[in-house]
């Protein structure tokens with residue numbers, strides 16, 4: 001589903017590559033944690049998958065998209081097949097819970113009657129049944145992240161990228177959010193989650209990809225966060 005072959009990203013402003021000769025594959029339906037210290041290349045990896053930035057060398061595939069040779073007019077299609085969740089939720093503050101999720105479908109031209117059918121289902125799925133009319137300011141952090149996940153999956157993407165989705169949440173809420181991501185994964189969506197949360201990685205025992213200084217230094221099938 002995701003494949004990198006000898007990908008290097010050298011930013012002009014930087015002395016060392018943000019990604020250095022990285023080759024990896026994440027299969028359809030896999031759940032992988034992406035770990036590594038700050039600045040090790042995790043966000044750069046996500047940006048490459050979304051074609052928000054291009055590699056200096058190497059090849060990238062997401063599903064059937066050969067990302068690095070993709071034409072500009074196909075980039076929206078690539079991005080529609082990748083759901084994204086972030087540490088800071090990024091909800092539209094002036095829209096209700098349901099409107100935030102609906103908006104993701106409106107921008108890709110889904111008809112109103114389809115939207116009205118799908119949105120309540122996906123809210124129920126992430127545990128927000130009954131909260132459709134709340135505004136983001138009336139939600140807890142965990143609830144905001146559930147809205148963000150609903151918005152990211154409502155279009156049934158092939159891949160869900162989560163960049164430190166529990167970074168602003170307490171341990172119990174973090175665990176609940178990971179359970180939602182796990183459920184999304186079990187439904188067939190490939191999930192890659194960048195995290196610094198040792199507890200979660202150790203509890204889940206899923207694939208662990210570790211970056212250090214732009215290098216892929218570890219790839220464990222049922223990994224833990226690491227020693228020390």
Ligand SMILES: Nc1ncnc2c1ncn2[C@@H]1O[C@H](COP(=O)(O)OP(=O)(O)OP(=O)(O)O)[C@@H](O)[C@H]1O
Nearest residue numbers: 011013014018036037038039040041042043044045
């Ligand atoms: N636009 C840019 N221009 C120059 N250097 C950059 C740019 N973006 C990232 N870098 C550098 O690339 C390296 C990797 O950064 P990246 O943001 O991918 O790390 P990260 O693992 O996501 O870190 P964090 O855990 O803090 O989010 C860092 O040395 C960073 O300074």
